[in-house]
Amino acid sequence: MRVQLKPSRFNCFCTDETGDLLVFNTFTVKECRIPRWHAQEAVRLLRGETEAPDNLHGDFIKYGFFVEESTDELAAYKAKCYEYYDSPRLDLSILPTHRCNCRCVYCYEDFQDGILSAAAQEKLVRFVKDKLQTCSSLHVGWFGGEPLAGMDVIRNLSQQFMALCKDLHKPYSASITTNGTLLTYETFTELQKYRVLTYQITIDGTKSVHDMQRPLAGGGSSYDMVMRNLTEIKRLKRSKSFYIILRINLTRQCMAQVREYLRTLNSLFGGDSRFPLSINVAGDWGGDRIDRFRENLIQSADELDQVREQLYQIVREENLSLNVNGVGGRYSEFLGFNFGCYANKKNFYTIDSTGLIRKCAQEIRQGFPPIGDLETYRDLSDIRTEQARWDSVIFPEYPEKCRDCCFLPLGCWGVAVCPLTKFASKYASLFPRAELPVCPEHPDPGGGDMEDPCCTDVKRDPAMFLRQVAKEMSLPVIEEIFSDGEEKV
Numbered sequence: 289m290r291v292q293l294k295p296s297r298f299n300c301f302c303t304d305e306t307g308d309l310l311v312f313n314t315f316t317v318k319e320c321r322i323p324r325w326h327a328q329e330a331v332r333l334l335r336g337e338t339e340a341p342d343n344l345h346g347d348f349i350k351y352g353f354f355v356e357e358s359t360d361e362l363a364a365y366k367a368k369c370y371e372y373y374d375s376p377r378l379d380l381s382i383l384p385t386h387r388c389n390c391r392c393v394y395c396y397e398d399f400q401d402g403i404l405s406a407a408a409q410e411k412l413v414r415f416v417k418d419k420l421q422t423c424s425s426l427h428v429g430w431f432g433g434e435p436l437a438g439m440d441v442i443r444n445l446s447q448q449f450m451a452l453c454k455d456l457h458k459p460y461s462a463s464i465t466t467n468g469t470l471l472t473y474e475t476f477t478e479l480q481k482y483r484v485l486t487y488q489i490t491i492d493g494t495k496s497v498h499d500m501q502r503p504l505a506g507g508g509s510s511y512d513m514v515m516r517n518l519t520e521i522k523r524l525k526r527s528k529s530f531y532i533i534l535r536i537n538l539t540r541q542c543m544a545q546v547r548e549y550l551r552t553l554n555s556l557f558g559g560d561s562r563f564p565l566s567i568n569v570a571g572d573w574g575g576d577r578i579d580r581f582r583e584n585l586i587q588s589a590d591e592l593d594q595v596r597e598q599l600y601q602i603v604r605e606e607n608l609s610l611n612v613n614g615v616g617g618r619y620s621e622f623l624g625f626n627f628g629c630y631a632n633k634k635n636f637y638t639i640d641s642t643g644l645i646r647k648c649a650q651e652i653r654q655g656f657p658p659i660g661d662l663e664t665y666r667d668l669s670d671i672r673t674e675q676a677r678w679d680s681v682i683f684p685e686y687p688e689k690c691r692d693c694c695f696l697p698l699g700c701w702g703v704a705v706c707p708l709t710k711f712a713s714k715y716a717s718l719f720p721r722a723e724l725p726v727c728p729e730h731p732d733p734g735g736g737d738m739e740d741p742c743c744t745d746v747k748r749d750p751a752m753f754l755r756q757v758a759k760e761m762s763l764p765v766i767e768e769i770f771s772d773g774e775e776k777v
Contacts, residue, residue, distance in 0.1 A: 292357035293340040298365075299353055300694045301334055302751035303327055310754040310763070314697040315365060316352030319754075321763045330769055343771045347764075365697055372627040373682060376424035378416065379636040381431050381649065382445070384438025386641050390467050390510055392502045393581040394537065394570050397433060404441050408643030411662040413448045415645070418668050420452070423635055425459040430484070431649070433641065436470035446482035461485065467502065468514035476521050480530065487532040488566075489514065493542040493549045501539065501570075501581075519556060522563065532563050537570035539584040543595060547602050550610070558609035565612045567599065631707045632682045645671060647678050648708045656711070656719055681710040695750075 298315040307324030309331065322330045332338040333354075340354055348354050355361065385403045388395075404412075420426060426449060430442055446462065453460040463486035464479065471489070491514060492498040498511040518532070534553065536542060542549070550565075557563035569586050586592055603612055630636055631648045637659070638646040644658035645665075651658070659678065660671040690696055712719075757763075 293344065293349070293354040294357050294359075295334050295336050295340075296352055296355050297361050297692070298694050298697060299334055300750045300754065301331070302754050304755050304758055310758050311351075311353060312754055312757070313352045314695055315361065315368075317697075318351035318353075319757065319761070319763050320347070320351060321758065321765045322769070323765070323767065326769050333769070341770065345766060345768055345771055347766045348769075362691070368697075369627065373632060373634055375633050375635060376422075377635065378419050378423040378426045379429070379630070379633060380416070380426070381429045381630075381636075381638045382412075382435075382441075383431050383433060383639065383641045383649070384435050384441035384445075386433040387437050388432060388434040388467070389437060389469060389505050390434065390502050391505050391577070392467075394501070394578050394585075396578070399433065402641065403438050404639070404641045404643060406444075408662040409441060409445055409448075411643070411665045412445065412639060413452065415660075415662065415665055415668075416449060417452055417456075419635065420456050420458055423458070425461070426453055427460075428462045430462065430464040430466075432465070434467055434470065435464055436466050436475065438641070439470075439475065442482065443478070446484075450482065463487070467510065468517055469504070469510050471514075471517045471521075473517070473520045473524055476517075476525070485530050487530065488535055489518070489532060490535045490537060491515075491553070492537055492539075494545045494552065497541050497545055497549075500541065501537075515556075518563075522557065522560065528562060530562060533566050534563055535566045535568060537568050538586060538595060539570045539581075540586060541584050543586075543598065546599070547606070550602060550606060550608060550612075554606065554608045554610040561611060563611075565610055567612065569595075629707055631678075634679060634682070647711075650708055656708070677715060678707070678711065681714055682707050 296313055296315065298313050299311060300314070301309055301311040303309055303324070304321075307327060309322040309324070309327040310319070311322065311330075311334065312319040329338075333340060333344075333348075340348075344354065383404075386397055387399055387402070388397065416426065428446075428449060432438070435442060450460055460483055462482060462484040464484050465488045468489035468491075471487070490502065491511070492501045495509065495511045498514075499509050502510050504510045504513075518534075521532070534557065536549070538546075553565060557565075569592065571585070586595055629648075631638075636647065638649050638651075639662070640646060640649070643662035645660040645662065646658045657674065659674040664670070
């Protein structure tokens with residue numbers, strides 16, 4: 289029986305300057321190039337002007353450019369969103385303390401809160417036990433402040449979480465975001481016992497730039513401490529059971545010495561897949577310190593393009609063996625199915641050092657109520673009301689005007705909009721003293737009407753988007769529209 293095919297609603301396509309056809313499907317996140325001599329015929333097929341024949345080349349189906357006639361692609365899209373939203377894994381971001389031994393120039397923390405109390409830790413274990421009755425596994429991300437300043441909390445909770453997961457036959461894993469100054473080889477080895485296998489450590493440029501942007505609170509070089517710890521871990525730990533992501537938050541000062549920076553990291557960590565470099569741009573995340581540093585931020589799209597081009601050139605010229613991520617072009621960064629913030633997961637929670645249960649770490653500064661308080665926690669019914677409010681804003685939805693937009697899966701709306709912003713918009717009347725959120729990852733989140741702040745240029749001129757992506761990436765080529773050895777319809 290013949291399977292009827294139809295073009296996907298999530299296709300977008302255009303010709304480039306050579307006449308080749310560029311095709312991109314935003315649901316499968318697949319793109320390709322079709323030679324110009326097949327372009328017109330392919331366009332007729334992609335527009336549905338010509339019925340898809342039985343011998344349509346298999347790549348058109350593999351890439352998702354054609355789907356079965358009965359497929360409800362909007363339903364499939366929402367189902368994929370639900371999978372993320374309703375992930376059965378329990379994810380906790382735990383802040384053992386807000387204290388920190390560094391005073392990074394772009395950090396928004398005030399370092400006022402102390403250490404998560406023993407009583408709060410005991411209640412947290414009870415909370416985790418209650419949640420794991422309906423969750424498949426537990427992942428803990430240690431955050432801060434500087435989480436290693438609360439190593440006693442990490443040690444106590446890790447041991448209890450691991451014992452609890454063993455009793456309940458649930459997998460356990462952990463990660464940590466740390467400034468690296470306290471990550472001695474001995475501490476690293478202990479953390480591995482607690483299944484902390486993924487680390488993120490920021491090295492903000494050369495020694496002079498890093499120490500300026502990430503100074504120690506009491507003076508001295510944080511750069512020397514971080515590099516000493518990392519090189520010792522690399523030298524002494526031969527196993528591949530960990531992954532240390534080296535991060536840079538680019539500023540204008542970083543860019544002035546970025547070639548020397550990349551050479552240094554390449555000489556130390558090049559060829560070692562355990563130490564990739566993640567390139568990011570420092571943003572205005574609020575707080576008082578950023579006002580004195582704002583002139584060093586890279587904020588305009590044009591300047592960001594220049595930074596990317598400079599990085600491209602350096603990476604090519606230096607022939608780096610260092611694994612460098614995040615040097616994508618201006619448009620290729622959109623090539624991904626966008627679920628938005630981690631707070632869009634139903635079973636994600638932030639536990640701050642005061643013992644409050646939250647969805648988002650930014651709530652702490654913005655004046656929104658927590659989901660719950662470990663000090664008074666008895667069971668999951670204590671968080672039911674606030675949990676329901678959050679569930680109502682992270683649940684995937686889309687305006688009717690977006691229904692026919694092929695860019696829907698890129699996250700122009702709904703799940704990709706900062707969930708705290710949606711929460712604030714929906715419940716503003718209940719919390720009149722709360723401030724408009726400032727999200728580090730989504731500084732211009734678009735507000736309650738879910739207008740699209742991040743993909744506006746893409747949607748305004750899809751052809752420009754596709755042509756730029758083709759320049760930034762090497763696209764696979766579908767040489768033939770029809771399979772060999774068969775008559776075309």
